[in-house]
Amino acid sequence: MEPVEINAGRYYLRQLRADDRIDDRPSILDAFTDPVSRRWISHRILDLAAAGDYVALRARQWADDERCSWAVADQNTGELLGEVGLKDLDLRAGTAAAACWTAPRHRNRGVVSEGLAAAMRFGAGALGLNRVDYLFQDGNEPSRRVAEKCGFGFHRTIDECGAKVHVWTRSLV
Numbered sequence: 001m002e003p004v005e006i007n008a009g010r011y012y013l014r015q016l017r018a019d020d021r022i023d024d025r026p027s028i029l030d031a032f033t034d035p036v037s038r039r040w041i042s043h044r045i046l047d048l049a050a051a052g053d054y055v056a057l058r059a060r061q062w063a064d065d066e067r068c069s070w071a072v073a074d075q076n077t078g079e080l081l082g083e084v085g086l087k088d089l090d091l092r093a094g095t096a097a098a099a100c101w102t103a104p105r106h107r108n109r110g111v112v113s114e115g116l117a118a119a120m121r122f123g124a125g126a127l128g129l130n131r132v133d134y135l136f137q138d139g140n141e142p143s144r145r146v147a148e149k150c151g152f153g154f155h156r157t158i159d160e161c162g163a164k165v166h167v168w169t170r171s172l173v
Helices: 025-033 035-040 048-063 113-123 141-149
Strands: 006-008 013-014 068-074 080-090 094-100 132-135 153-160 163-169
Touching: 013 113, 025 035, 025 048, 025 080, 048 068, 048 153, 068 113, 080 113, 094 113, 094 141, 113 141, 132 141
Parallel strands: 094 132
Antiparallel strands: 006 013, 013 068, 068 080, 080 094, 132 163, 153 163
16 A cells, blocks of 8 residues: 555544655664663664664555654654554554654653554554554553553453563554
8 A cells, every 4th residue: 555644633644754855874773773662662773874774674564555754843842752554454454563662852741642543543543453462561650651641442462482471452443
């Protein structure tokens, strides 16, 4: 499918970019090398080339109907503030999993909770999703707050490679 831009109120959602007009790679690198982010995000990006590969990966995932991923951007400047996405898309079953991260200097401003809420409205309306799961590790309080703000409810706890992972679920119907 083709990437879609979404007006999310204070922010707008757009495709991640690395071109002559908008270059998200420095912000991606900053976020993925931040010690707090590294604790919770398993994907490693250590240089601008890897950040460019990440942007290209997200574009391929859109094209292959695997994942819808958006840069949560400032309405005025287009600056990347974070990323939200619907991954593990199963359009037949109507399910997906939520994913998100916030750039370090934009935390605690509602960036991903507002962006994720808009992404889930798109998932329900345009993709026909009926359920979205949100998984996060034990101790990741910012992710728990996002889950609560976005209407997810606790479902269960699983063990993933020795780490306790909480699974929260939200019905979209």
